[in-house]
Amino acid sequence: MKEMTPSARRSISRRGFLRTAALASGGLALASCDKNSREAFLQRHFRDMTPEELAGVLARLEKEQSARFGKAVHVTAEPPMEDVLFGYGLDLSRCIGCRRCVYACVEENNCSRDPQLQLIRVLEMPKEEGINIQQANAYYDPEEVPREDSFYMPVACQQCRNPQCTTVCPVGATWHEKDGIVVVDYNWCIGCRCCMAACPYGARHFNWAEPTVSPTEYNPETHFLGNRVRPVGVVEKCTFCVKRVRNGRYPACVEICPVGARKFGNLLDPQSEIRYVLENKRVLVFKEELNTQPKFYYFYGT
Amino acid sequence: MLKTDASPGKGGRFILAAVCLAGLAAILITFPGPLGASEPTTPAETAGEVPAAGAAGPTHSGPGTLYQVPPPPLSDYFPCSQCHADMEVNRTRRVLTEEHEDIVLHHDEENRWCLDCHDAGNRDMLRMASGALVDFTESYRLCGQCHGPKYRDWKAGVHGKRTGHWRGDKQYLLCVHCHDPHAPRFKPLKPLPPPVRPENLR
16 A cells, blocks of 8 residues: 555645635636526536426526517427428429529528528539539529529438438537437537538538627517527538428528529428429438438429 | 318218218219309409319318418409400400500410300300310419420419418419410520628628
8 A cells, every 4th residue: 555645634625625726716617796696607518408498498598599689589499299300302493593492491590690601501513514513613693594504403401311410519519419410409519610611511500709680570470499589609401491390490591592492391291292302303411422411302393 | 162171081970971072073063163153253352362273272281271371463454355255256356456465475375266265155254175165263274284294283283382281271373363375385584693702791
């Protein structure tokens, strides 16, 4: 047995002192901040919360955000529906690249206006090349679209069945829900951006600065895992408009599209529009070779 | 009618609904027109719900109802019989100079002419190739005569746009809500602004 060091012989060890000091200062810091931020700090992971805890968190968020935006904001957390697996279809032969979907998405999902954050990117590609990302241009700005020699391919989250973004997340802040939507717990995200590196579609976006949405533009109907206001330093993504679709509605991009290129529905319902697309049209998934198994299907309607 | 059809189906109820539907269909065959109504209704009035079109109309499964909104985009002239009732029918192909000069046919204009789709006898109705009259709210039946595959896709909700609920009440649009029947090709649009390049994001 080793001889005891002088410090260990004393009643307070160095290690013990430091531990107590750290706990005390942490506790003091928590005690000194207001109740809301204390609760936010101690908030658990979305999937670990009990229904009562979740209700408390939602009530707190509603209160905070109603005060911040000066109107009644609702924050809910509708769970996935039974026997529903969402799928999306996009008709490449119809899309004209007008970007109406991009801005409808920003409005619905309360994305930051400044700095700009958009969840849909519309790629313009030469027709003769086919789908060739090296030839893609997201910054096209002609007087009129579609341009004769180009076709357009909007890209957002492909809601993979085998998502790489969720496997790389070191804290489990993003996951695949039962109804097929890949979601983020913004309070659990540490902003490491590993998921952005893992996503082959560039579908995840980082809030580099505090997101700004004017109170008049703020959509007050929000979901905890979707369009509620994001803190700075977290990653966000398309959630198929989780607030809308879990209440039975179509996503915002589907409803705005002036050419009806966007289709949405339940993959488990044989009568749904999306199943009709899969059964009757020529369908492709983007970057199929990566085995991400998207539930976002591009098709040719003609 | 579709409401009955669309109520959440349980085995027995479904059979009952099917029997009711068969009965209604029989009634419809006996009394043509919207549920045997003798008064001609304007399209705006019947636009609220899907006409009982059977196999011809758009299909919809699951709970909820399929609605057509908004009413068909008819010109201010409607009802056409206001003027045409007292006019003599002129079947000569010609460029219109006195009225409707704004309509330039750009829809298989080599082979077609106003009276191929508009009925000469009843100007408030459309006319199928068979001679059957079709209300303006059911104009898709007329379009479907030539555009079969599109008509099939549209009925399934895949050509064109539906809004509302993916499982529940939906609104559908007529062909003519998006395509001008006299010049159906889509007009180009001004795109909304491109995204800010990452190097310019501040």
